[in-house]
Amino acid sequence: MSHVWRPLFVALAVVATILCMRLVLVPDDFGIHEQGYMYGWHRKGNETDWKNIKVKYRTTAYCINCHKDKYLDIKDSPHAAIMCENCHGPALGHPQDPRTLEINRSRQLCVRCHFKLPYPNSARGGIKGINPATHHPEAECVLCHYPHNPLRAAVRKEAKR
C-alpha cells in the first residue's frame, strides 16, 4: 500500500516547505490591516515609509519669515497668487545652503502664462499676453517688468550691472 501514499507525502512536504518559506520571507507587518481583504493587502511599514519622505516645497508661509519685504511687494500685485517657489525652486536646503535656490530670470518662465493664446472661452484667453515673436524677442521680461509687482516700474538693477 505504501507506494500509493508516497505521492501524498511528497505533496505534503511541498506544502510544508512553501509554508515554512512564507513564514520566513513574508514580513510580520504584511496583512490586510484596517482596509480589509479587498484592497488592503500590504506591508504596514510602507505607509510610514511614504510619510517620512522630505517635504521640498515649503510654501510662501515659510519664505515670509526672512523675506517679508518681497512678500509685501507681491501681496497686492496681480502676481499675489504665485508662490515664491514657483520661480525660485523648492526651499528645501534653503537657507542652510542659499545656492540651492534659483533666481529664474528666463523669458520661458513668464510665457507660461503671458504668451497670448487665442482661447476666448478659457481663462487663459483672459490673461494679458504678448506675442513672443514681436514683443522684444531677444530680451528677458525682467529687464522691463518687476516680477514681484508687475504694475510697478522695473528696478532695472540687472540691466545697469
Added chain:
Amino acid sequence: MISRRNFCKKAMLFIGGVAVPVAGLEIFNPQRLLAEKQDPAKVRWVFLVDTRKCVGCGFCVRACKLENEIPYDANVSRTWVERYVVTRDGKVHTDSPKAARDGFTTKAIDQAGKGMLEIRDEDITKAFFVPKLCNQCENPPCVQVCPVGATYQTPDGVVLVDRTWCIGCGYCVMGCPYGVRFFHPVYKAAEKCNFCYHRISKGMKSACVEACPFGARTIGNIKDPEDPVTRIIMTERVAVLKEEYGTKPQVFYLGMSKEVK
C-alpha cells in the same frame, strides 16, 4: 526501533499537518473580516479640479516632478495637463507636450510623431485645459491586479505603491483605465500620483495644489462636511472620468466638457 524512512515520513506528516491549519488561520480570521465591515477612517482624501480655471501654465507639473523626484527630463510624470482645441469642423485636437511641464507656450498642437499642427485662430470653437492625475479610486483595479500586494489602499483612501515590494510585472500599469501609471526610471518600480502622501499626512497640501496660482486644483477631506472642497462636491455639478468603469474615482471635475476622455 524507528527506521529512518519512517522518521522522515512522520516528520513530514507532522510539519504538513501543523502548517496547513496555521496558514488557514492566517487567511480566514473572522475578527479581521469584522474590522473590514466597519469604517473607522475619519479622513478620505479627494481632489477637485476646476477646468474652467486652469490656464495651462504647467506650474503644477513642474512642482510635482521636483517634489516627488520624478526625473525631470524623462518623459514620465505623475500628473499632466491636457489641452483640448475643438475646431469648426468638429475635430478635437489634444496634446500635452512633456506633460505640460513647461506650460503651453505655442498655439501649435504637438502631434507627437506627426509634427506640429497649426490651427487658425478663427477655426477654434472652444479650447480648454484639463489637469489629470491618479483618481485614488474607491474600487482601484490597479490594487486588484497586483499579485504581490505592492499596490494597496490606505485607510484614508490613497492608493500607494510599495517600492521594495513591487516586482515590476506591470499589471497595474495595464489595469489602470486612466493610464496614470508608469515605471519610475530610477526605482524601477510602478509609480503614480499619491496626492503627495508625505505632505497631506503632515497637514499640508499637495505640491501641485500649492503651485497652482489659479486655484484650479484643490484637495480636501470628503468625510469633513465643513471642508470647502467637500461643500463644492456636494452642492455643485461635478463629474468624474470614465464613470462607467465602476472604479469610483475620487478626483472630481468642475466644468467638464464632453470631449474629455
